[in-house]
Amino acid sequence: MTESRFTFPQWTNLALPAAIVIGMTAPLYMAIVVAYGFSPQATDVGYMPEQPIPFSHQMHAGELGLDCRYCHNTVEYTQHAAIPPTETCMNCHAQIHPQSDKIQPLFESYETGMPIEWVRVHDLPQYSYFNHSAHVTRGVSCVSCHGRVDTMEVVYQHEPLSMGWCLECHRDPDPHIRNPDLVTQLEWGLDMSAAERLENSALWRTHNDLQPSEDCSTCHR
Amino acid sequence: MTNLIKQIIDDLLKPFLADFKEMPLWIKWGAVVMTSIAFMILAFVFRARSEGVYNDKPRIHFIQNMDNQPKFVSQEANAMFNDGRGMRPKVEGTVARNEMTGDTHFFMGIVDEAWATTFPDQITVDRPLLDRGQGRFNIFCSPCHGAGGFGDGVIHHRAQRLVETGVNGTTWVAPKNLHEDMIAAQPVGQIFNTITNGIRTMAAHGSQIPVADRWAIVAYIEALQLSQNADASTVPNADSLPRVDEGSNK
Numbered sequence: 001m002t003e004s005r006f007t008f009p010q011w012t013n014l015a016l017p018a019a020i021v022i023g024m025t026a027p028l029y030m031a032i033v034v035a036y037g038f039s040p041q042a043t044d045v046g047y048m049p050e051q052p053i054p055f056s057h058q059m060h061a062g063e064l065g066l067d068c069r070y071c072h073n074t075v076e077y078t079q080h081a082a083i084p085p086t087e088t089c090m091n092c093h094a095q096i097h098p099q100s101d102k103i104q105p106l107f108e109s110y111e112t113g114m115p116i117e118w119v120r121v122h123d124l125p126q127y128s129y130f131n132h133s134a135h136v137t138r139g140v141s142c143v144s145c146h147g148r149v150d151t152m153e154v155v156y157q158h159e160p161l162s163m164g165w166c167l168e169c170h171r172d173p174d175p176h177i178r179n180p181d182l183v184t185q186l187e188w189g190l191d192m193s194a195a196e197r198l199e200n201s202a203l204w205r206t207h208n209d210l211q212p213s214e215d216c217s218t219c220h221r
Numbered sequence: 222m223t224n225l226i227k228q229i230i231d232d233l234l235k236p237f238l239a240d241f242k243e244m245p246l247w248i249k250w251g252a253v254v255m256t257s258i259a260f261m262i263l264a265f266v267f268r269a270r271s272e273g274v275y276n277d278k279p280r281i282h283f284i285q286n287m288d289n290q291p292k293f294v295s296q297e298a299n300a301m302f303n304d305g306r307g308m309r310p311k312v313e314g315t316v317a318r319n320e321m322t323g324d325t326h327f328f329m330g331i332v333d334e335a336w337a338t339t340f341p342d343q344i345t346v347d348r349p350l351l352d353r354g355q356g357r358f359n360i361f362c363s364p365c366h367g368a369g370g371f372g373d374g375v376i377h378h379r380a381q382r383l384v385e386t387g388v389n390g391t392t393w394v395a396p397k398n399l400h401e402d403m404i405a406a407q408p409v410g411q412i413f414n415t416i417t418n419g420i421r422t423m424a425a426h427g428s429q430i431p432v433a434d435r436w437a438i439v440a441y442i443e444a445l446q447l448s449q450n451a452d453a454s455t456v457p458n459a460d461s462l463p464r465v466d467e468g469s470n471k
Contacts, residue, residue: 011243013236029259037266038283048275064375067360073429080295091424096380099390114304123280125288156275181356 040160048156049119053105062150068142068184079131083118086110121155122146128163129221136183139204143186144169144176150186166219170212177201177210328432329417330410337410344436354441357434361426370399370445394422405446412439 036042060066069075071084086109097103109116124130136142142149147158159165169176175194178201182188189197204210268274282288293299299307311317325331327341340346359368367373372395380393397404404412416435419425430438453459 009243011240011245013240014244033262033266036270037262042266042269043281043283046269046275047280048277049279050277064364064379066364069360070364070429077431083296085428087424088429091426092376092380094424095392095394095422096376096383097389097391100388103389115306117298117305125286126290126292126294127287154275 040162040165045157045160047121048154049121051119051154052117054102054154057149057152057155068149075132075136077133079129079133081132086116121157122161124161128219130219137180138208138210139177139180139183139201140169140173141176141178141183141186141188148186163219167214170214173210173212174198174201174205177205177208179204180208326410327436330413332410335410336408336414338408340409340436340440344433344440346440350437350440351444353434354437354439354444357430357438358441358445361430362438365396365423366399367396370442372396372398396423399442400446400449405450409439409443412442 060071061068071088072081073084075081086106089106090110093103093106098107105116108114135145145159145161146155149155175198178189189200192200269276293307295308297307298305302309304310321328324341326337327343330337332338344350358370362370363374364376365372365374367377374396377393377396380391381395383389383391384393399405413435415423416430416438417425417427427435447455456462
Protein backbone atom coordinates (compact mmCIF):
# COMPACT_ATOMS: atom_id res chain seq x y z
CA MET A 1 0.00 0.00 0.00
CA THR A 2 2.56 2.57 1.10
CA GLU A 3 4.87 1.33 -1.67
CA SER A 4 2.66 2.55 -4.47
CA ARG A 5 1.82 5.83 -2.77
CA PHE A 6 3.58 8.73 -4.40
CA THR A 7 5.30 11.13 -2.07
CA PHE A 8 6.78 14.37 -3.24
CA PRO A 9 10.52 14.27 -2.73
CA GLN A 10 11.81 16.44 0.03
CA TRP A 11 13.36 19.06 -2.27
CA THR A 12 9.93 20.06 -3.56
CA ASN A 13 9.61 22.02 -0.33
CA LEU A 14 11.59 24.61 -2.25
CA ALA A 15 8.86 25.03 -4.86
CA LEU A 16 6.85 27.51 -2.85
CA PRO A 17 9.66 29.95 -2.01
CA ALA A 18 10.96 29.65 -5.58
CA ALA A 19 7.52 30.40 -7.00
CA ILE A 20 7.24 33.46 -4.80
CA VAL A 21 10.64 34.79 -5.84
CA ILE A 22 10.02 34.14 -9.54
CA GLY A 23 6.49 35.48 -9.33
CA MET A 24 7.80 38.72 -7.94
CA THR A 25 10.78 39.26 -10.24
CA ALA A 26 9.33 38.02 -13.54
CA PRO A 27 6.72 40.78 -14.06
CA LEU A 28 9.29 43.40 -13.14
CA TYR A 29 11.75 41.80 -15.52
CA MET A 30 9.22 41.66 -18.36
CA ALA A 31 8.25 45.27 -17.75
CA ILE A 32 11.88 46.34 -17.98
CA VAL A 33 12.51 44.35 -21.15
CA VAL A 34 9.39 45.65 -22.89
CA ALA A 35 9.81 49.26 -21.77
CA TYR A 36 13.46 49.50 -22.62
CA GLY A 37 13.91 46.82 -25.26
CA PHE A 38 10.86 47.49 -27.44
CA SER A 39 11.26 51.27 -27.44
CA PRO A 40 12.54 52.99 -30.58
CA GLN A 41 15.63 53.98 -28.61
CA ALA A 42 16.62 50.32 -28.77
CA THR A 43 15.07 49.18 -32.06
CA ASP A 44 15.62 52.25 -34.28
CA VAL A 45 18.29 54.57 -32.94
CA GLY A 46 21.70 53.81 -34.32
CA TYR A 47 20.34 52.27 -37.52
CA MET A 48 23.12 52.75 -40.05
CA PRO A 49 22.43 50.85 -43.26
CA GLU A 50 25.20 50.27 -45.74
CA GLN A 51 24.81 52.58 -48.74
CA PRO A 52 25.57 51.66 -52.36
CA ILE A 53 28.22 54.42 -52.52
CA PRO A 54 30.39 55.20 -49.49
CA PHE A 55 29.19 58.80 -49.48
CA SER A 56 30.53 60.77 -46.54
CA HIS A 57 28.64 63.69 -45.00
CA GLN A 58 31.66 64.26 -42.82
CA MET A 59 33.66 65.02 -45.99
CA HIS A 60 31.07 66.91 -48.02
CA ALA A 61 29.04 68.79 -45.40
CA GLY A 62 31.72 69.00 -42.73
CA GLU A 63 35.11 69.42 -44.34
CA LEU A 64 34.05 70.92 -47.67
CA GLY A 65 31.31 72.89 -45.93
CA LEU A 66 28.59 72.26 -48.52
CA ASP A 67 25.22 73.50 -47.29
CA CYS A 68 22.67 70.74 -46.73
CA ARG A 69 20.39 72.51 -49.20
CA TYR A 70 22.87 72.19 -52.04
CA CYS A 71 21.85 68.54 -52.17
CA HIS A 72 18.64 68.28 -50.12
CA ASN A 73 17.31 71.27 -52.01
CA THR A 74 13.58 70.69 -51.53
CA VAL A 75 13.77 70.69 -47.74
CA GLU A 76 12.46 74.26 -47.48
CA TYR A 77 9.52 73.93 -49.87
CA THR A 78 8.15 70.47 -49.36
CA GLN A 79 7.31 67.76 -46.92
CA HIS A 80 10.06 65.56 -48.28
CA ALA A 81 13.79 66.33 -48.14
CA ALA A 82 14.91 65.13 -51.55
CA ILE A 83 17.85 62.78 -51.78
CA PRO A 84 19.93 64.37 -54.56
CA PRO A 85 19.78 62.96 -58.08
CA THR A 86 22.97 61.72 -59.76
CA GLU A 87 23.22 65.00 -61.69
CA THR A 88 23.88 66.90 -58.47
CA CYS A 89 26.86 64.70 -57.65
CA MET A 90 28.07 65.04 -61.23
CA ASN A 91 28.26 68.84 -60.90
CA CYS A 92 31.55 68.14 -59.19
CA HIS A 93 32.43 64.52 -59.83
CA ALA A 94 32.43 64.82 -63.59
CA GLN A 95 35.84 66.33 -62.88
CA ILE A 96 36.73 65.33 -59.32
CA HIS A 97 37.88 61.73 -58.75
CA PRO A 98 36.31 60.53 -62.04
CA GLN A 99 38.35 57.33 -62.00
CA SER A 100 37.80 56.45 -58.36
CA ASP A 101 36.19 53.06 -57.80
CA LYS A 102 33.84 54.66 -55.32
CA ILE A 103 32.58 57.06 -57.98
CA GLN A 104 32.02 54.47 -60.73
CA PRO A 105 28.41 53.74 -59.70
CA LEU A 106 27.72 57.47 -60.24
CA PHE A 107 28.99 57.37 -63.81
CA GLU A 108 27.09 54.17 -64.46
CA SER A 109 23.90 55.75 -63.16
CA TYR A 110 24.54 58.92 -65.16
CA GLU A 111 24.99 57.00 -68.38
CA THR A 112 22.19 54.46 -68.01
CA GLY A 113 19.66 56.72 -66.29
CA MET A 114 19.09 54.12 -63.60
CA PRO A 115 18.79 55.67 -60.14
CA ILE A 116 21.26 54.94 -57.36
CA GLU A 117 19.45 52.87 -54.79
CA TRP A 118 20.18 54.71 -51.55
CA VAL A 119 18.86 52.91 -48.50
CA ARG A 120 16.36 54.86 -46.46
CA VAL A 121 17.59 55.66 -42.94
CA HIS A 122 14.78 57.64 -41.30
CA ASP A 123 11.36 56.17 -41.80
CA LEU A 124 8.21 57.22 -39.99
CA PRO A 125 5.17 54.94 -40.07
CA GLN A 126 3.03 55.94 -43.02
CA TYR A 127 -0.02 56.74 -40.90
CA SER A 128 1.81 59.76 -39.51
CA TYR A 129 2.36 63.05 -41.32
CA PHE A 130 5.64 64.90 -41.09
CA ASN A 131 6.65 68.03 -42.94
CA HIS A 132 10.20 69.32 -43.31
CA SER A 133 9.32 72.78 -44.59
CA ALA A 134 7.09 73.46 -41.56
CA HIS A 135 10.08 72.96 -39.29
CA VAL A 136 13.06 74.19 -41.29
CA THR A 137 11.54 77.52 -42.30
CA ARG A 138 10.52 78.20 -38.70
CA GLY A 139 13.94 77.77 -37.21
CA VAL A 140 14.13 74.11 -36.14
CA SER A 141 17.57 72.94 -37.20
CA CYS A 142 18.38 69.62 -38.83
CA VAL A 143 20.58 68.89 -35.82
CA SER A 144 17.55 68.67 -33.50
CA CYS A 145 16.21 65.69 -35.39
CA HIS A 146 19.19 64.18 -37.21
CA GLY A 147 22.14 64.85 -34.92
CA ARG A 148 25.52 66.08 -36.12
CA VAL A 149 25.22 64.77 -39.67
CA ASP A 150 28.21 66.89 -40.67
CA THR A 151 30.43 64.68 -38.51
CA MET A 152 29.02 61.34 -39.71
CA GLU A 153 31.00 59.19 -42.12
CA VAL A 154 27.82 57.20 -42.66
CA VAL A 155 24.40 58.61 -41.73
CA TYR A 156 22.59 56.87 -38.91
CA GLN A 157 19.38 57.53 -37.03
CA HIS A 158 20.21 59.68 -34.05
CA GLU A 159 16.77 60.30 -32.52
CA PRO A 160 13.96 57.84 -31.72
CA LEU A 161 11.37 59.62 -33.99
CA SER A 162 8.61 58.27 -31.75
CA MET A 163 5.40 60.15 -31.13
CA GLY A 164 6.55 60.92 -27.60
CA TRP A 165 9.70 62.46 -29.01
CA CYS A 166 7.75 64.66 -31.47
CA LEU A 167 5.44 65.81 -28.69
CA GLU A 168 8.25 66.56 -26.30
CA CYS A 169 9.42 69.27 -28.64
CA HIS A 170 5.96 70.43 -29.67
CA ARG A 171 5.20 71.02 -25.98
CA ASP A 172 8.47 72.75 -25.25
CA PRO A 173 10.23 73.85 -28.43
CA ASP A 174 12.27 76.54 -26.71
CA PRO A 175 15.66 74.80 -26.59
CA HIS A 176 15.42 74.09 -30.35
CA ILE A 177 14.44 77.35 -32.03
CA ARG A 178 16.94 79.57 -33.83
CA ASN A 179 17.22 82.03 -36.70
CA PRO A 180 15.73 80.21 -39.72
CA ASP A 181 18.76 81.30 -41.77
CA LEU A 182 21.01 79.22 -39.53
CA VAL A 183 19.14 75.91 -39.59
CA THR A 184 21.77 74.18 -41.71
CA GLN A 185 24.67 75.33 -39.53
CA LEU A 186 24.67 72.35 -37.24
CA GLU A 187 27.48 73.57 -35.01
CA TRP A 188 25.73 76.87 -34.32
CA GLY A 189 24.98 77.56 -30.67
CA LEU A 190 27.35 74.97 -29.24
CA ASP A 191 29.57 77.71 -27.85
CA MET A 192 26.67 79.51 -26.16
CA SER A 193 25.60 78.96 -22.59
CA ALA A 194 22.18 77.39 -22.02
CA ALA A 195 20.78 80.72 -20.83
CA GLU A 196 22.03 82.62 -23.89
CA ARG A 197 20.65 79.89 -26.11
CA LEU A 198 17.20 80.10 -24.50
CA GLU A 199 17.19 83.87 -24.71
CA ASN A 200 17.97 83.67 -28.41
CA SER A 201 15.28 81.09 -29.12
CA ALA A 202 12.67 83.00 -27.11
CA LEU A 203 13.39 85.95 -29.40
CA TRP A 204 12.85 83.95 -32.56
CA ARG A 205 9.89 82.13 -31.13
CA THR A 206 8.00 85.35 -30.48
CA HIS A 207 9.25 86.85 -33.73
CA ASN A 208 7.82 83.98 -35.78
CA ASP A 209 4.91 83.38 -33.40
CA LEU A 210 5.51 79.65 -33.05
CA GLN A 211 2.74 77.55 -31.53
CA PRO A 212 3.52 73.92 -32.34
CA SER A 213 0.30 71.97 -32.25
CA GLU A 214 -0.49 68.93 -30.10
CA ASP A 215 -3.74 68.15 -31.89
CA CYS A 216 -3.90 64.60 -33.20
CA SER A 217 -4.96 65.86 -36.62
CA THR A 218 -1.68 67.75 -37.05
CA CYS A 219 0.25 64.54 -37.47
CA HIS A 220 -2.48 62.02 -38.23
CA ARG A 221 -4.45 63.31 -41.19
CA MET B 222 22.08 36.70 20.38
CA THR B 223 24.38 33.89 19.24
CA ASN B 224 21.61 31.52 20.22
CA LEU B 225 19.21 33.27 17.95
CA ILE B 226 21.57 33.10 15.00
CA LYS B 227 22.26 29.46 15.73
CA GLN B 228 18.56 28.78 15.87
CA ILE B 229 17.95 30.48 12.55
CA ILE B 230 20.68 28.44 10.94
CA ASP B 231 19.39 25.23 12.45
CA ASP B 232 15.73 25.83 11.69
CA LEU B 233 15.83 27.57 8.32
CA LEU B 234 19.11 27.36 6.51
CA LYS B 235 19.98 23.77 7.25
CA PRO B 236 16.73 22.26 6.02
CA PHE B 237 16.92 24.56 3.03
CA LEU B 238 20.40 23.35 2.14
CA ALA B 239 19.34 19.78 2.76
CA ASP B 240 16.41 20.24 0.40
CA PHE B 241 18.62 21.92 -2.13
CA LYS B 242 21.12 19.05 -2.09
CA GLU B 243 18.35 16.63 -2.90
CA MET B 244 17.22 18.62 -5.89
CA PRO B 245 17.93 16.84 -9.20
CA LEU B 246 20.91 18.22 -11.08
CA TRP B 247 18.97 19.10 -14.23
CA ILE B 248 16.76 21.49 -12.36
CA LYS B 249 19.78 23.26 -10.89
CA TRP B 250 21.38 23.59 -14.29
CA GLY B 251 18.10 24.67 -15.76
CA ALA B 252 17.91 27.48 -13.23
CA VAL B 253 21.46 28.56 -14.00
CA VAL B 254 20.80 28.60 -17.75
CA MET B 255 17.52 30.49 -17.41
CA THR B 256 19.11 33.12 -15.20
CA SER B 257 22.02 33.61 -17.59
CA ILE B 258 19.64 33.98 -20.52
CA ALA B 259 17.66 36.56 -18.59
CA PHE B 260 20.80 38.57 -17.95
CA MET B 261 21.97 38.14 -21.54
CA ILE B 262 18.72 39.65 -22.77
CA LEU B 263 19.21 42.58 -20.43
CA ALA B 264 22.78 43.03 -21.66
CA PHE B 265 21.54 42.90 -25.26
CA VAL B 266 18.91 45.56 -24.55
CA PHE B 267 21.50 47.69 -22.79
CA ARG B 268 23.86 47.41 -25.74
CA ALA B 269 21.13 48.28 -28.24
CA ARG B 270 20.34 51.41 -26.27
CA SER B 271 23.84 52.65 -25.68
CA GLU B 272 25.43 55.46 -27.69
CA GLY B 273 27.89 54.63 -30.39
CA VAL B 274 26.45 51.24 -31.22
CA TYR B 275 25.30 51.03 -34.82
CA ASN B 276 23.46 48.37 -36.68
CA ASP B 277 22.98 47.86 -40.38
CA LYS B 278 20.35 45.15 -39.99
CA PRO B 279 16.81 46.19 -40.92
CA ARG B 280 14.91 47.64 -37.98
CA ILE B 281 12.69 45.37 -35.94
CA HIS B 282 9.13 46.57 -35.63
CA PHE B 283 7.25 44.23 -33.36
CA ILE B 284 3.84 45.67 -34.07
CA GLN B 285 3.47 46.58 -37.72
CA ASN B 286 0.04 48.22 -37.60
CA MET B 287 -0.07 50.31 -40.79
CA ASP B 288 3.58 51.33 -40.78
CA ASN B 289 3.90 50.42 -44.42
CA GLN B 290 0.89 50.93 -46.60
CA PRO B 291 0.31 49.80 -50.16
CA LYS B 292 1.22 53.17 -51.65
CA PHE B 293 4.36 54.83 -52.93
CA VAL B 294 5.90 57.76 -51.10
CA SER B 295 8.42 60.25 -52.47
CA GLN B 296 11.50 58.66 -54.03
CA GLU B 297 10.43 55.14 -53.15
CA ALA B 298 11.39 52.29 -55.45
CA ASN B 299 8.76 50.66 -57.63
CA ALA B 300 9.73 47.40 -59.30
CA MET B 301 6.94 47.78 -61.87
CA PHE B 302 8.95 50.22 -63.98
CA ASN B 303 12.18 49.41 -65.77
CA ASP B 304 14.13 52.16 -64.10
CA GLY B 305 12.78 51.23 -60.67
CA ARG B 306 11.50 54.71 -59.87
CA GLY B 307 8.22 55.15 -58.06
CA MET B 308 8.21 58.85 -58.99
CA ARG B 309 7.85 59.04 -62.75
CA PRO B 310 10.10 61.38 -64.69
CA LYS B 311 8.40 63.74 -67.12
CA VAL B 312 7.59 62.31 -70.50
CA GLU B 313 10.14 63.60 -72.97
CA GLY B 314 9.06 66.71 -74.82
CA THR B 315 6.41 67.72 -72.31
CA VAL B 316 6.35 70.76 -70.07
CA ALA B 317 4.73 70.90 -66.64
CA ARG B 318 2.02 73.48 -66.13
CA ASN B 319 4.04 75.74 -63.86
CA GLU B 320 7.25 75.52 -65.80
CA MET B 321 6.74 77.31 -69.09
CA THR B 322 4.11 79.75 -70.16
CA GLY B 323 5.81 81.24 -73.19
CA ASP B 324 7.30 83.92 -70.95
CA THR B 325 10.87 83.68 -72.26
CA HIS B 326 11.98 86.66 -70.20
CA PHE B 327 11.18 85.07 -66.84
CA PHE B 328 11.96 81.47 -67.70
CA MET B 329 14.93 81.82 -70.06
CA GLY B 330 16.29 85.34 -69.65
CA ILE B 331 15.63 86.05 -73.31
CA VAL B 332 13.84 89.11 -74.73
CA ASP B 333 13.40 89.43 -78.50
CA GLU B 334 15.98 86.74 -79.26
CA ALA B 335 18.65 88.50 -77.20
CA TRP B 336 19.79 88.27 -73.55
CA ALA B 337 17.52 90.27 -71.33
CA THR B 338 19.11 93.39 -69.90
CA THR B 339 16.38 93.96 -67.34
CA PHE B 340 14.74 91.86 -64.65
CA PRO B 341 11.36 90.34 -65.59
CA ASP B 342 8.13 91.83 -64.25
CA GLN B 343 7.68 89.04 -61.70
CA ILE B 344 10.85 90.14 -59.90
CA THR B 345 11.09 93.32 -57.86
CA VAL B 346 14.66 94.19 -57.06
CA ASP B 347 14.67 95.26 -53.44
CA ARG B 348 16.44 94.47 -50.20
CA PRO B 349 14.60 91.16 -49.46
CA LEU B 350 15.42 89.92 -52.97
CA LEU B 351 19.11 90.71 -52.49
CA ASP B 352 19.12 89.00 -49.09
CA ARG B 353 17.48 85.98 -50.63
CA GLY B 354 20.03 86.07 -53.44
CA GLN B 355 22.89 86.24 -51.00
CA GLY B 356 21.61 83.19 -49.11
CA ARG B 357 21.10 81.21 -52.30
CA PHE B 358 24.46 82.30 -53.73
CA ASN B 359 26.19 81.09 -50.58
CA ILE B 360 24.48 77.72 -50.83
CA PHE B 361 24.78 77.02 -54.54
CA CYS B 362 27.62 79.09 -55.98
CA SER B 363 30.10 79.83 -53.19
CA PRO B 364 31.47 76.26 -52.97
CA CYS B 365 33.12 76.85 -56.35
CA HIS B 366 33.08 80.61 -56.94
CA GLY B 367 33.79 81.63 -53.33
CA ALA B 368 31.67 83.82 -51.08
CA GLY B 369 32.99 86.97 -52.77
CA GLY B 370 32.64 85.54 -56.28
CA PHE B 371 36.39 85.64 -56.93
CA GLY B 372 36.51 82.02 -58.10
CA ASP B 373 38.26 80.84 -54.95
CA GLY B 374 35.74 78.51 -53.27
CA VAL B 375 36.58 75.54 -51.07
CA ILE B 376 35.92 73.04 -53.85
CA HIS B 377 38.26 74.95 -56.14
CA HIS B 378 41.11 74.76 -53.63
CA ARG B 379 40.47 71.11 -52.88
CA ALA B 380 40.25 70.19 -56.54
CA GLN B 381 43.51 71.99 -57.30
CA ARG B 382 45.23 69.97 -54.62
CA LEU B 383 43.81 66.78 -56.11
CA VAL B 384 45.03 67.80 -59.56
CA GLU B 385 48.53 68.43 -58.19
CA THR B 386 48.67 64.99 -56.61
CA GLY B 387 47.05 63.46 -59.71
CA VAL B 388 44.52 61.37 -57.75
CA ASN B 389 41.97 59.32 -59.69
CA GLY B 390 42.25 61.33 -62.88
CA THR B 391 40.92 64.57 -61.41
CA THR B 392 40.90 67.45 -63.86
CA TRP B 393 39.73 70.93 -62.98
CA VAL B 394 38.84 74.06 -64.85
CA ALA B 395 38.97 76.98 -62.47
CA PRO B 396 35.58 78.54 -61.75
CA LYS B 397 35.41 82.02 -63.26
CA ASN B 398 36.06 85.11 -61.21
CA LEU B 399 32.66 86.79 -61.45
CA HIS B 400 34.30 90.23 -61.29
CA GLU B 401 36.10 89.76 -64.61
CA ASP B 402 35.20 92.52 -67.07
CA MET B 403 33.90 89.92 -69.51
CA ILE B 404 31.35 88.70 -66.96
CA ALA B 405 30.61 92.06 -65.39
CA ALA B 406 29.60 93.25 -68.85
CA GLN B 407 27.16 90.38 -69.39
CA PRO B 408 23.46 91.21 -69.41
CA VAL B 409 21.41 89.73 -66.54
CA GLY B 410 19.68 87.32 -68.90
CA GLN B 411 22.96 85.72 -69.84
CA ILE B 412 23.98 85.09 -66.24
CA PHE B 413 20.51 83.67 -65.62
CA ASN B 414 21.07 81.32 -68.52
CA THR B 415 24.48 80.26 -67.18
CA ILE B 416 22.86 79.21 -63.91
CA THR B 417 19.98 77.44 -65.64
CA ASN B 418 21.87 75.57 -68.33
CA GLY B 419 25.48 75.71 -67.20
CA ILE B 420 28.35 76.71 -69.42
CA ARG B 421 31.23 74.63 -70.76
CA THR B 422 32.54 72.76 -67.70
CA MET B 423 30.10 74.31 -65.24
CA ALA B 424 27.08 72.04 -64.85
CA ALA B 425 23.49 73.24 -65.14
CA HIS B 426 21.99 74.26 -61.80
CA GLY B 427 18.47 74.88 -63.10
CA SER B 428 16.99 71.72 -61.64
CA GLN B 429 18.34 72.54 -58.18
CA ILE B 430 17.19 76.16 -57.94
CA PRO B 431 13.66 77.47 -58.56
CA VAL B 432 13.33 80.19 -61.21
CA ALA B 433 12.65 83.10 -58.87
CA ASP B 434 15.66 82.18 -56.74
CA ARG B 435 17.85 82.13 -59.86
CA TRP B 436 16.84 85.73 -60.53
CA ALA B 437 17.61 86.58 -56.90
CA ILE B 438 21.10 85.15 -57.38
CA VAL B 439 21.55 87.22 -60.54
CA ALA B 440 20.55 90.35 -58.64
CA TYR B 441 23.03 89.51 -55.89
CA ILE B 442 25.83 88.95 -58.41
CA GLU B 443 25.10 92.38 -59.89
CA ALA B 444 25.38 93.81 -56.38
CA LEU B 445 28.65 91.95 -55.77
CA GLN B 446 30.08 93.30 -59.00
CA LEU B 447 28.97 96.79 -58.12
CA SER B 448 30.63 96.48 -54.72
CA GLN B 449 34.02 95.98 -56.36
CA ASN B 450 33.76 99.14 -58.42
CA ALA B 451 32.25 101.43 -55.83
CA ASP B 452 33.71 104.75 -54.85
CA ALA B 453 32.59 107.42 -52.42
CA SER B 454 30.40 109.14 -54.98
CA THR B 455 28.04 106.15 -55.15
CA VAL B 456 27.39 106.19 -51.39
CA PRO B 457 24.62 108.55 -50.34
CA ASN B 458 25.72 111.06 -47.69
CA ALA B 459 29.26 109.75 -47.93
CA ASP B 460 30.65 112.91 -46.37
CA SER B 461 28.81 112.37 -43.12
CA LEU B 462 30.23 108.86 -42.58
CA PRO B 463 33.37 108.22 -40.52
CA ARG B 464 36.40 107.65 -42.72
CA VAL B 465 39.36 105.34 -42.50
CA ASP B 466 42.74 106.40 -43.87
CA GLU B 467 43.04 106.30 -47.62
CA GLY B 468 44.56 103.07 -48.88
CA SER B 469 44.01 101.10 -45.69
CA ASN B 470 40.97 99.54 -47.24
CA LYS B 471 40.31 98.05 -50.70
